[in-house]
Amino acid sequence: KAGVTQTPRYLIKTRGQQVTLSCSPISGHRSVSWYQQTPGQGLQFLFEYFSETQRNKGNFPGRFSGRQFSNSRSEMNVSTLELGDSALYLCASSLAASREKLFFGSGTQLSVL
Amino acid sequence: QQQVKQSPQSLIVQKGGISIINCAYENTAFDYFPWYQQFPGKGPALLIAIRPDVSEKKEGRFTISFNKSAKQFSLHIMDSQPGDSATYFCAASMSAGNQFYFGTGTSLTVIP
Numbered sequence: 001k002a003g004v005t006q007t008p009r010y011l012i013k014t015r016g017q018q019v020t021l022s023c024s025p026i027s028g029h030r031s032v033s034w035y036q037q038t039p040g041q042g043l044q045f046l047f048e049y050f051s052e053t054q055r056n057k058g059n060f061p062g063r064f065s066g067r068q069f070s071n072s073r074s075e076m077n078v079s080t081l082e083l084g085d086s087a088l089y090l091c092a093s094s095l096a097a098s099r100e101k102l103f104f105g106s107g108t109q110l111s112v113l
Numbered sequence: 114q115q116q117v118k119q120s121p122q123s124l125i126v127q128k129g130g131i132s133i134i135n136c137a138y139e140n141t142a143f144d145y146f147p148w149y150q151q152f153p154g155k156g157p158a159l160l161i162a163i164r165p166d167v168s169e170k171k172e173g174r175f176t177i178s179f180n181k182s183a184k185q186f187s188l189h190i191m192d193s194q195p196g197d198s199a200t201y202f203c204a205a206s207m208s209a210g211n212q213f214y215f216g217t218g219t220s221l222t223v224i225p
Contacts (some may be wrong), residue, residue: 033211042202042216106154
């Protein structure tokens, strides 16, 4: 079974631009979560989608948004990029009935110059 | 505000030694406490997890000790091996929702 796939693997953007990251969950997983990982801060929860609906949202500004499609694939968008948005963005999928085990992708490393 | 506090930030252990990583939390609504292991260039992977109705859980060389009254839990890695060198994250979640609160991570290096 294929794991969680995130594209692109690396991304370089400049301040003010916007970016879209993509995540394909494990087949059969209907929940997709997004986390931001930075050195010293660990992983910070961005949001979670289930059946195309946002179920939970973390404490991030409105510049961060996401969506989920009918095939459970998810995208995350960051508008008006700031230097502080440089981070590893991780996507995780899980079975709807089991909140316990998250399966993470390898992430998208975003650098904002 | 970090809901789960993790220490130490880094740890160096001799091969065969015991690695101990500690976490503390404040929110008594947390009812599930997993540990994740992350290798460079990879996403975190679930290592072991515990619920507050038990004080200890062991899987192979990995043990979680849980102290509900102190609101603390720790990961013990027995007979540490160089292949255990990775970053370890503790986390916590509550039954409402699928949001996990992660610690800031511990970089473990096991030297031969």
